[in-house]
Amino acid sequence: ETGEPELQRPKRSTELQQPRMAAERGNLVFLAGFAQNIEFRTGSLGKIKLNGEDLGECLHQIQKNKDDITGLKRTSIGLPQNISNQIHQLNSKLVDL
Amino acid sequence: ETGEPELQRPKRSTELQQPRMAAERGNLVFLAGFAQNIEFRTGSLGKIKLNGEDLGECLHQIQKNKDDITGLKRTSIGLPQNISNQIHQLNSKLVDL
Amino acid sequence: ETGEPELQRPKRSTELQQPRMAAERGNLVFLAGFAQNIEFRTGSLGKIKLNGEDLGECLHQIQKNKDDITGLKRTSIGLPQNISNQIHQLNSKLVDL
Amino acid sequence: AYKLWIPSTDFEAAANWSQNRTPCAGAAVDFPANKMVSVLVREGHSISDMLLPRDGEFVLASGAGFSAQDASRDQGCGTGAPARFLDPDRFSWHDPRLWRSGDAARDLFSVDAERVPCRHDDVVFPSDASFRVGLGAIPGPARVRSVRALGQTFTRDEDLGAFLASRAGRLRFHGPGALSVGSEACAERSGCVCGNAELQPWICAAMLQPLGGRCPPTACRDALRPQGQCCDLCGAIVSLTHGPTFDLERYRARLLQAFLPQYQGVQVAVSKVPRPARPRDTAGAEADTEIQVVLAEARPETGGARRLARALLADVAEHGEALGVLSATARESGAPVGDSS
Numbered sequence: 203e204t205g206e207p208e209l210q211r212p213k214r215s216t217e218l219q220q221p222r223m224a225a226e227r228g229n230l231v232f233l234a235g236f237a238q239n240i241e242f243r244t245g246s247l248g249k250i251k252l253n254g255e256d257l258g259e260c261l262h263q264i265q266k267n268k269d270d271i272t273g274l275k276r277t278s279i280g281l282p283q284n285i286s287n288q289i290h291q292l293n294s295k296l297v298d299l
Numbered sequence: 300e301t302g303e304p305e306l307q308r309p310k311r312s313t314e315l316q317q318p319r320m321a322a323e324r325g326n327l328v329f330l331a332g333f334a335q336n337i338e339f340r341t342g343s344l345g346k347i348k349l350n351g352e353d354l355g356e357c358l359h360q361i362q363k364n365k366d367d368i369t370g371l372k373r374t375s376i377g378l379p380q381n382i383s384n385q386i387h388q389l390n391s392k393l394v395d396l
Numbered sequence: 397e398t399g400e401p402e403l404q405r406p407k408r409s410t411e412l413q414q415p416r417m418a419a420e421r422g423n424l425v426f427l428a429g430f431a432q433n434i435e436f437r438t439g440s441l442g443k444i445k446l447n448g449e450d451l452g453e454c455l456h457q458i459q460k461n462k463d464d465i466t467g468l469k470r471t472s473i474g475l476p477q478n479i480s481n482q483i484h485q486l487n488s489k490l491v492d493l
Numbered sequence: 494a495y496k497l498w499i500p501s502t503d504f505e506a507a508a509n510w511s512q513n514r515t516p517c518a519g520a521a522v523d524f525p526a527n528k529m530v531s532v533l534v535r536e537g538h539s540i541s542d543m544l545l546p547r548d549g550e551f552v553l554a555s556g557a558g559f560s561a562q563d564a565s566r567d568q569g570c571g572t573g574a575p576a577r578f579l580d581p582d583r584f585s586w587h588d589p590r591l592w593r594s595g596d597a598a599r600d601l602f603s604v605d606a607e608r609v610p611c612r613h614d615d616v617v618f619p620s621d622a623s624f625r626v627g628l629g630a631i632p633g634p635a636r637v638r639s640v641r642a643l644g645q646t647f648t649r650d651e652d653l654g655a656f657l658a659s660r661a662g663r664l665r666f667h668g669p670g671a672l673s674v675g676s677e678a679c680a681e682r683s684g685c686v687c688g689n690a691e692l693q694p695w696i697c698a699a700m701l702q703p704l705g706g707r708c709p710p711t712a713c714r715d716a717l718r719p720q721g722q723c724c725d726l727c728g729a730i731v732s733l734t735h736g737p738t739f740d741l742e743r744y745r746a747r748l749l750q751a752f753l754p755q756y757q758g759v760q761v762a763v764s765k766v767p768r769p770a771r772p773r774d775t776a777g778a779e780a781d782t783e784i785q786v787v788l789a790e791a792r793p794e795t796g797g798a799r800r801l802a803r804a805l806l807a808d809v810a811e812h813g814e815a816l817g818v819l820s821a822t823a824r825e826s827g828a829p830v831g832d833s834s
Contacts, residue, residue, distance in 0.1 A: 319559060
């Protein structure tokens with residue numbers, strides 16, 4: 203309803219808080235307000251696809267990459283230490299000769 | 300169960316299964332609830348941007364990271380094996396002395 | 397190209413330039429023109445989320461993964477070289493005996 | 494006084510659609526490609542296809558949205574022509590039909606030129622609706638006291654100009670015309686001239702556009718044309734020469750309470766207008782404005798306007814000094830058309 207003029211009310215910015223779908227010179231823009239979110243929610247069978255890429259899989263791959271990197275770090279720190287120990291032992295044996 | 304009976308059901312329940320864009324308390328929500336998808340598509344010269352980040356580049360980087368990890372795994376498995384072999388040979392030579 | 401349009405309506409030339417929202421076999425599809433972008437924008441306090449995951453953090457994680465990989469490459473190239481040198485020295489000492 | 498903009502560009506407003514109804518479930522929907530517009534969406538809609546404007550926006554109220562529904566075979570909705578959103582550029586600032594006066598005296602009407610915002614008016618675009626306004630090519634800017642839009646009140650030209658140039662402004666205001674704010678509020682007890690006289694050709698053109706630019710025929714001979722009115726009307730015009738103590742609002746209230754109940758069928762408009770140049774005007778301290786009281790009646794054969802005009806003259810004769818009215822004259826339209834006198 204367009205009843206009241208609201209002349210007395212303080213500057214209201216609810217307009218700015220409402221999310222919107224906009225076209226800007228042919229670009230399609232989805233906008234949320236200052237502290238508002240844009241959320242994608244899928245059920246178990248539904249997908250969000252961006253130019254054919256499944257967004258869920260992308261996030262999954264990011265996590266998988268992160269986990270792999272954690273594993274690689276562990277081995278690349280652990281193995282050299284192990285190898286250094288063996289080389290140290292070899293040196294000791296050589297000195298003992 | 301996804302196909303036929305839906306047509307006869309009242310409008311309300313079919314709506315719940317339709318993928319949708321909706322405003323929820325100021326948030327912009329894309330829901331791919333049932334077995335349907337929400338897709339965003341640009342032409343070949345268009346980009347998808349998330350708060351200014353080019354999604355195409357992100358996806359490219361995810362794949363590049365994945366490939367790099369595969370390469371790192373190969374070297375981090377291959378190299379220690381190679382080194383272990385050399386250390387083993389050194390030990391053998393020491394014993395032979 | 398972005399995929400099969402499969403739209404019932406004939407295309408006027410202006411339609412190609414107009415952003416579009418369409419239902420395709422139950423999927424909700426947002427389309428931008430040939431050289432146009434699709435953008436998602438939140439305010440500075442807003443987030444883009446996929447099933448509760450903060451997409452901004454995910455994009456951050458991609459960069460972090462990339463940096464970690466760069467670090468891992470450096471160590472996996474540097475360390476074996478260092479170790480190879482030590483093994484070479486050991487071999488030399490053995491020969492000198 | 495304020496004036497409220499009426500038409501919206503809301504998605505749910507039936508009048509915005511080609512078939513005078515909002516798109517039904519499964520409909521194909523077309524927005525004009527090259528018309529900028531902001532569209533408020535209040536509800537959920539199932540659509541099979543929607544072409545968006547190249548520059549525009551859909552503002553989603555809480556709970557509003559769009560879902561995908563393939564063109565329905567059963568409902569006969571998706572099969573017909575697409576629902577077309579009508580040209581959002583069709584609403585003109587100068588069209589009197591598109592404004593509602595915020596004045597309390599609701600039982601009085603305003604002459605056409607004064608239905609469009611006057612120089613001293615505050616203009617309000619409702620914050621709970623989307624809108625688009627065309628500012629036509631008029632000789633000067635449309636001058637008002639303030640403009641309220643999107644919850645902001647603009648009283649300085651710099652602020653208004655920045656808003657109009659912003660994307661939000663360009664989505665809502667278009668056309669070659671200019672808009673200027675900052676006029677004083679009307680401080681005269683006797684009222685203020687609206688100031689739209691120069692704009693009347695544009696105001697009348699906008700209002701009469703659906704009628705092909707012609708006024709409908711009147712039901713009387715020698716119909717009258719009040720100042721600010723686009724078309725002749727039947728009834729009477731009482732002109733009051735006002736003194737310094739005349740109070741426009743009090744006089745309106747007096748008409749509403751003491752006279753109008755006895756003259757059903759007569760519509761009354763009261764406002765201050767420029768005094769028409771008269772050949773033998775007595776020069777001196779007399780105001781260059783007068784109070785125009787328009788008494789209009791759709792059925793002139795009843796003679797209500799004529800009787801009311803005479804009653805108002807008699808009222809001035811008796812209470813003129815108390816009312817602050819120095820003199821009064823009346824003009825009346827002629828006999829009803831079809832009356833064989």
